[in-house]
Amino acid sequence: MTRRALRGDLLDFTGLPALGDVDSPAVRFRPDHWLLIEDGRIVAVQAEAPGEDWPREDHRGRLILPGFVDTHVHCPQLDVIASYGATLLDWLQTYTFPAEQRFADPAVARAGAELFLDALLAHGTTAAVVFATVHAVSAEALFEAASVRGMRIITGKVLMDRHAPEGLRDDVEGARRDCEAQIARWHGRGRNAFAVTVRFAVTSTPEQLAMAGGLLQRHEGLYMQTHVAENLDEVRWVQELFPQARSYLDVYHQHGLLNQRSVLAHGIWLDDADRALLRDTGAHIAFCPSSNLFLGSGLFNWAEARAVGHGVSLASDVGGGTSLSMLRTLAEAYKVQALRGTRMTAWAGLHAATLGAAEALGLAHELGALEPGRLADLCVWDWASGPVAEHRDAVATGQVAPLPAQSLHARVFAWMTLADERNLRAAYVAGQPRGPQPRLIPDPV
Ligand SMILES: [Zn+2]
Known part of the structure; x- marks a missing residue:
């Protein structure tokens, strides 16, 4: 003892x-x-x-x-944190996708996972919901490194079968096999949990989204993580790709991806019907203020989220965000809300980064x-x-x-x-x- x-x-x-x-x-x-x-x-x-x-x-x-809980952060993006001069879509093409290609190499993935988790701990973050890359080995490396450290980690290989460069695309069947293997090997083992990880609606075909929804249906207790309504050009692109959907968020809903374990980053450009859908499905938004300011994406409206009653947690979104520090992230959150005409107390902010995140993830019994x-x-x-x-x-x-x-x-x-x-x-x-x-x-x- x-x-x-x-x-x-x-x-x-x-x-x-x-x-x-x-x-x-x-x-x-x-x-x-x-x-x-x-x-x-x-x-x-x-x-x-x-x-x-x-x-x-x-x-x-x-x-x-x-310990702080960072509910949306990208392990492979330490390479591109603090990169100049881009908005979301060109930032992905110019900086992020090339960096993520390196993680096909198991040695890079392992070293990257260790550097990343030690960096989280050095910033006071003890649990996280993490994006790896499309390569199965990148998520495996995170699960392994988190197990050694005893950390609560939620991750999974990223799903991307279109609108991404060669070397960063999977396909529906191969992705399904990789996900099933990771679920069997890691989900519920120690403090690891598997997240069905749709990068965003743009980079998955409807067939892949349906496969992702099927995984959630077949395996109880899986998480789902993705991005939603971060940037106006992105929102327009999603509308073109999914004309039958009522909104960007509705694309995920139609494919069975919204439930109490769904974490959606950003959620800046949502309307009240979207907010009600988040509340009714139990899905929640990971508010990423430093990323939203850095990429010029927009100002998340926390007061409206509270008024409708869906959950909100706090996230660094590195490398779009500029620091792994949840304290720096909270300082940015206050400024974003100030620009929205709201004042966020230290209590509201610190709660969202600790107990609020734990509750939103169904982990309040643990942390x-x-x-x-x-x-x-x-x-x-x-x-x-x-x-x-x-x-x-x-x-x-x-x-x-x-x-x-x-x-x-x-x-x-x-x-x-x-x-x-x-x-x-x-x-x-x-x-x-x-x-x-x-x-x-x-x-x-
Ligand atoms: Zn992100």
Whole structure:
């Protein structure tokens, strides 16, 4: 039996915070508490120090949150992050497709998967829904590397049988065989889950979409991931390719691809009928603010999503996005919502990146909260890194006279906005340190 007791300021959520409620009752803040972990699982949270039989890791004065869940990110696109001057469709042709071709090579796929997962952990992301490439070996490499790290990973080979260059196209029957093999080998093994992965409606024939829907029907518990309504040229192209569909989203619905385990990235150019369809099928949108700004795709309307009542999680969408950091992603999310005339609290943002994502993926029993029974996927953060953030945090905590101490939301919002991977002190996956080596507070002498 392995035991570990972590001390710090614990922050998590017990419900869904309203987008603009700074005093949300769904916030649970337990300053200077102990989190007791046994065999990878949280077994208790308490104010008093545990007995001598608990090895202690003292992070007092630091923030402990559930590990972030990135619900839409592309493993092979670390090669093209921060590429200049393109919108979605030419960005795919110019940068992304050539980069993805490299992943046909098993050695590249393996090295790429390891680099990618270690990078996620170094940014405080402990679970993810990931795009590999069309090559079966690229998803296999991710499953293998995630298994070694004990991470919850949801992925699968990408389906693309048209409108993609040579070397990046599959066909219906070959793709079906590859998917079936991956489902048999990986789905439900350890913390791996298989996602039927349609790149987007443009790159799959109706026959392939039907095959993808058939996989979801035949195998209970599979995920589905894809892109939807990211960019206006893309939306127009989908309308040309599928004239019988009511909307872009409806293409997926008609092929049986929307259910409670469907994760659709972007969803910027949706109407209320689409939003109602998401709500009624239980599918949810992965909001990718940094990617949407970087590629100039548009401004996701979170308030309308909330009004209709479909789920929203947060995602980096690297390489369209410019950082794997969910904190930087949240800072961009706030700005996108500000341009929409809405203010997103730190609570709404952090919830979407932790418990909200866990609930949207049907994994709230496993991760997303600092709660007995959950696996200990969590991260320890410095409240501030660097002189500006340190000063700002001192203002928030009332250490700069004569300014009064500010609310907890003011402090956490400043942290969310100013912090990034440099604030990360330790990351634990199922109770095991997997990110930066924990640097502990020494016992007072
Ligand atoms: Zn994407």
